[in-house]
Every structure is written in C-alpha cells, then in structure tokens.
Amino acid sequence: MIVAHSNLEQVFINKKTETQSACHAANRVFVAYSGGVDSHVLLYLSATSSFRDKITAVYVNHGLQEQASSWAEHCASNAHQLGIGFRELSVDAQPRKRESPEETARNVRYQALQSLVEDDDVLLLAQHREDQMETVLLQLFRGAGLAGLSGMPEKMVFGKGFLLRPLIDISKQEIRSYAALHELHWIEDPTNELNDFDRNYLRNEVIPLIGKRWPSVDRTISRSARHCAGANQLINEITGQRCSPILSGNPSILSIAELQKLGDLEKPLVIRNWLYKLNNKMPSEQFVKQVFEEVINARSDRCPELQCRDLLLRRFKGKIYALPVLSGIDSDKKIYWPKDKAELSLEKNGVLKLDRSASGIKTKYWQQAKQIEVSYRQGGEVLRLPGRKGSHKLKKLFQEASISPWERARIPLLYFDNVLVAVGELWVAAEYYEDQGDCCKLQWLR
Numbered sequence: 001m002i003v004a005h006s007n008l009e010q011v012f013i014n015k016k017t018e019t020q021s022a023c024h025a026a027n028r029v030f031v032a033y034s035g036g037v038d039s040h041v042l043l044y045l046s047a048t049s050s051f052r053d054k055i056t057a058v059y060v061n062h063g064l065q066e067q068a069s070s071w072a073e074h075c076a077s078n079a080h081q082l083g084i085g086f087r088e089l090s091v092d093a094q095p096r097k098r099e100s101p102e103e104t105a106r107n108v109r110y111q112a113l114q115s116l117v118e119d120d121d122v123l124l125l126a127q128h129r130e131d132q133m134e135t136v137l138l139q140l141f142r143g144a145g146l147a148g149l150s151g152m153p154e155k156m157v158f159g160k161g162f163l164l165r166p167l168i169d170i171s172k173q174e175i176r177s178y179a180a181l182h183e184l185h186w187i188e189d190p191t192n193e194l195n196d197f198d199r200n201y202l203r204n205e206v207i208p209l210i211g212k213r214w215p216s217v218d219r220t221i222s223r224s225a226r227h228c229a230g231a232n233q234l235i236n237e238i239t240g241q242r243c244s245p246i247l248s249g250n251p252s253i254l255s256i257a258e259l260q261k262l263g264d265l266e267k268p269l270v271i272r273n274w275l276y277k278l279n280n281k282m283p284s285e286q287f288v289k290q291v292f293e294e295v296i297n298a299r300s301d302r303c304p305e306l307q308c309r310d311l312l313l314r315r316f317k318g319k320i321y322a323l324p325v326l327s328g329i330d331s332d333k334k335i336y337w338p339k340d341k342a343e344l345s346l347e348k349n350g351v352l353k354l355d356r357s358a359s360g361i362k363t364k365y366w367q368q369a370k371q372i373e374v375s376y377r378q379g380g381e382v383l384r385l386p387g388r389k390g391s392h393k394l395k396k397l398f399q400e401a402s403i404s405p406w407e408r409a410r411i412p413l414l415y416f417d418n419v420l421v422a423v424g425e426l427w428v429a430a431e432y433y434e435d436q437g438d439c440c441k442l443q444w445l446r
Contacts, residue, residue, distance in 0.1 A: 008041070008174055011166045012049045018155055019124070019166040023051040026161070027120040031084075032113060033057040035075045035187035038126035041175050042167060044184060046124065047082040056085040058116065060109045062093035071187055078185075089113070102197050117159030127152055127165050130172045133221045134202050146232035147282050151225035171218065239273040242266060252278065254320040256296055267292075278322050279309050295320060303405050316404045329376065329410060337372040337414075344374060349410055350446030360441035361422060362434040369416035377408060381420055384430045394423065401426065414442060 011019050023029050031046050033039045046055050057079040061068050072088050079086035091108040095101045117123050132151045139148035154168050167175065179186065195201040210217050246258040254274060259267060268288045275283045275291075290306060295315050298304040306313045307325065314321045327348040337344045337352075344352045352374060354366075366372070381394040398408050403426075414422040422428045424444050 006174065006178065008167065008170050008178055009045065011170070012045045017166070019164055020049075020051075022122050022155065022162060022164055023049070023054065023124075025120070026051070026054060026122040027118070028056065028122070029054040030113070030116055030121065030123045031055060031057050032123060032125050033059050033075050033079065034189075035059070035071050035078070036126075036189060037179050037184070037186040038128060038167070038172075038175055040078065040184050040186040041179050042124060042126040043079070043082065043084065044179075044182065047084050052084070056087055058113065059086070059088045060112050061088055061090045062105055062109070063090060065191070074187060087116075089116075100198075102199065114159040117161040117163075119160045121159070121161035123158055123161070123163045125163060125165050126167055128167045128170050128172055128175055129218045129222050130203075130207070132168055132225060133207070133218045134199055136221050136225050137202060137206075138198060143285075145282075145285075146228050146235065147276075149225065150229035150232050151222070153229065169222065235269065236273060239266070239269050242270055243274060246270060247274070252322045254322075256315070256318050256320060259296070275308055275311075275322070279311060281309065283308060291320075314404070314406060317402060321404070323406070326410075331376040331378075331409060333375065335374045337374055339366065339369070339372060346374065346412060349412070350444060352412055352414075353443040353445060354440050355443055357439045357441040358437070359433075359435045360439040361428055361432050363438045363440050365416060365421070365432050366440060371417055373415045373418075374412045375415065376413060377411070381413070383420060383423065383427060385427055386430045386433045386435070388430075397423075397427065410446075412442075412444060 011017050014020060029046070029051060031039070031043050033043050043055075043057055046052065057075065059072050059075040061072055076086045076088070089112040091112050093101075093105045093108050095104045113123055136149055136151045139151070142148070152165060152168065154165050156163050191197075192200060193204065195204055207217075214220070242262060246255050247253065248255055248258075251274075254271075259270060262270060268285075271288050271291055272283055275288075287308065291313065295304045295306050295313055298315065302315075304315055308322075310325055311322045312325050314323060329347065329349050333347070335344065335346065342354045346352060377394060379395075382391045383394060383397065384391045385397075403411075411424040411426070413420060413424075416432070419431075420429060421432045422442055425442055428441075
C-alpha cells in the first residue's frame with residue numbers, strides 16, 4: 001500500500017521540486033505519452049497537478065507496428081478522460097544508414113518532440129531510475145567517457161525550451177504499484193520482450209541477475225551517474241575557459257597555434273568540447289584521433305578535410321574551420337542575368353542581388369551591356385583594381401585577401417559582354433568602377 005503522498009507524488013506536490021517550478025513558469029507543458037505504464041503514470045500525475053491546464057499529451061507514432069493506430073486511439077481516449085489535450089505526431093522510423101533501429105526510432109522521436117517545444121515550453125519524459133541504470137550500463141559497454149556515464153540529466157535545454165525527467169529518481173516498482181493502486185490501464189508493448197534490442201536484453205536478462213546479487217544496484221548506479229555528471233560539468237567549464245583564446249571569438253574557427261600551447265591531456269578534450277558544441281553530439285575517441293592525424297598534423301602544404309556529421313573540418317593558414325557540408329556546384333555553367341532583374345538565383349550557391357549604391361559598378365555600364373553573365377573561376381582570370389597599377393591574377397588577389405581555397409571556387413564572377421567586371425562582393429574592375437555617383441553593387445546571399 002502506498003502512503004498518501006509517495007515519493008512519486010511529491011514530485012508534483014512539493015513546490016520546491018524542479019518539476020513544479022519549471023512547469024509553473026512554462027507557457028505550455030507537453031507530456032511524451034506512449035501509453036505504457038511509465039508515461040501513463042506521468043500523465044495521470046500531471047493531470048492532477050496545479051499546472052494541468054497547460055498540459056498536452058503527445059503520442060509519437062513510429063508506424064513500425066500494426067497496433068500503432070490502435071495505441072494512438074488508446075492514448076487519445078485516456079487523455080480525453082483526464083481532460084488533457086492530445087496530439088499525435090507521425091514519424092518515419094525506418095533505420096538510417098549506420099544507425100540501429102533503436103537509435104533511429106529514438107532520434108526521430110526526439111526530433112518530432114523538439115519541433116513542438118517553443119520559447120518557455122517544457123517537455124516531460126517518463127524515464128525512471130531503472131532506465132537511467134540501463135543507459136549508464138549501455139554507455140559503459142560502449143566505452144563511453146564521463147559524458148556518456150553521466151546518463152540522462154533531470155533537466156536540459158530542449159528545442160527552444162526545456163526537457164524534464166521528473167521520475168528519474170523513482171523506481172519502476174513504485175511506478176507500477178502506483179498504477180495498480182489507481183487502477184490505470186496501459187499498453188504493454190510486445191517488442192519489450194524481444195532480446196534482439198540491446199536495451200531489452202539488458203533489461204530482461206542481465207539486470208535481473210545483477211539485482212539478485214546487488215538489490216540496490218539501480219540506486220548505486222544512479223548515484224555514480226550523478227558523480228560523473230558533476231565531474232563532467234566541471235571539466236566542461238574548465239575546457240570552455242581553455243577554448244576561449246583558441247576560438248578567438250569565432251566558434252567555428254580554431255587556432256592550431258593556440259591549441260598546441262595546451263598539454264597532451266587537454267588538447268583532445270578541447271577538440272571534443274568544440275565539436276560537441278557545434279554538432280550537439282559527442283565525437284568518438286577515434287574521430288578525435290583522426291582530427292589530429294589527418295587535419296592538424298597534416299603537411300603544411302596541404303589543405304586537408306574531414307567530415308563530422310553535417311560539418312566539414314578544413315585547415316587553412318594555421319586554423320581549423322568547421323563548415324557546413326555544401327552541395328557541389330557546376331563550375332562550368334554560365335548563368336544569363338536579365339538586365340531588368342535585380343536578383344539572380346545561383347543553383348546550390350545562394351542568390352546575387354544588385355543594390356543601388358553611391359560607389360561600385362557605374363549603372364550606365366550595366367544598362368549598356370549587351371549580355372550579362374555570371375560564371376565561376378576557370379583559372380587564369382585577371383583584374384585591374386581601382387587605385388592599383390597593372391593587372392592582377394585572380395589567384396594572387398585571393399591569396400592576398402586570405403580567401404580559402406574552398407571559397408574561391410564558389411565565388412560568382414560577373415561578366416559584361418565576356419569581360420570580367422566584378423568578383424562577388426570583393427572587387428570591381430577599375431574600368432567599371434565609380435567612387436561616387438549613380439552606381440550599383442553586388443550582394444551575395446548564401
């Protein structure tokens with residue numbers, strides 16, 4: 001028999017808890033609701049709370065099982081009976097390349113939920129102490145560091161708001177006892193019995209054996225996770241301080257010279273912290289090793305690159321640049337620009353705009369041109385600049401301006417009747433330049 005106010009209920013009654021304070025301050029509160037016993041208890045408790053008017057139950061339909069539609073109906077019915085709003089989100093959970101079915105389902109579920117969470121919103125998840133134990137053990141078996149062994153935080157930034165796990169210190173047994181006491185009806189997912197999935201195997205086969213020997217193992221592992229989280233937070237704060245001079249104010253550019261001033265233990269920590277903040281996923285030890293071997297320590301005459309999820313790491317003039325992966329462009333293509341249009345779309349390379357200006361390309365030359373084209377560098381282009389003697393190879397101008405090799409190939413070149421007039425937003429040929437008067441200038445939006 002559970003007492004009037006169990007530990008579980010106190011999370012929603014005690015005004016000093018993280019859940020109470022966060023949900024009362026929130027604009028909207030979403031409860032991730034699968035229909036299982038854990039999320040049903042969470043929704044039931046939320047529905048009896050003082051912030052119930054803010055709550056919407058959210059069911060994510062992965063579409064992987066025949067029962068998915070009936071489960072959605074079950075969840076909608078329960079939410080309605082509790083007087084709670086309901087939403088169903090459908091996702092494509094077919095396994096991605098290099099992802100397990102579990103990982104894909106988790107990723108698309110979180111992405112769908114994240115799309116709901118706006119400023120000052122809160123998402124509640126029903127993960128409990130045994131879930132925390134499983135997470136820490138799985139991370140341990142995968143060779144994770146402190147970040148992985150920290151498990152799941154009780155509160156974290158999520159989307160534009162926050163994610164909360166109010167049951168993270170509650171046992172599975174207490175959740176089940178509470179559900180039975182209040183005669184709740186929940187779904188039992190048959191796939192939970194399939195040991196093909198790592199988490200199920202751990203839950204069904206391994207943990208019961210461990211629990212026979214060490215009955216309080218869920219508490220002790222949860223405590224270890226908190227210790228790891230504290231240590232990891234401290235290391236991240238120190239590493240963040242180390243990162244400041246290395247990044248020089250630009251979070252996407254890292255100075256190799258400044259990095260080399262650090263000790264051998266600090267260097268990989270800084271790289272991992274840097275990539276994690278950019279990519280929101282901790283890189284593996286092996287990948288960090290590749291960064292040093294293939295990018296940082298590559299020969300000085302090379303411009304190496306290494307892909308990290310949606311980023312491309314490139315080295316240029318003693319710095320590492322973390323850049324978005326861009327689609328390739330047709331460098332041989334010439335694009336005709338109608339004189340009556342102020343904008344020109346460049347396939348996979350942004351938009352060129354022509355703006356009125358007091359200096360730049362003299363407008364009369366634009367009007368007099370028989371044919372206006374935009375193309376890309378082929379090699380051998382020359383330009384005479386205002387205020388400088390002689391003509392200059394475009395290659396030399398790029399070098400002088402420290403334009404990186406990967407940027408040079410994408411910079412649009414403007415031609416009037418096959419004569420080079422302007423190089424993106426950078427330079428205008430002296431023959432077409434006017435420092436005052438009726439002029440126009442290029443703006444490259446990318």
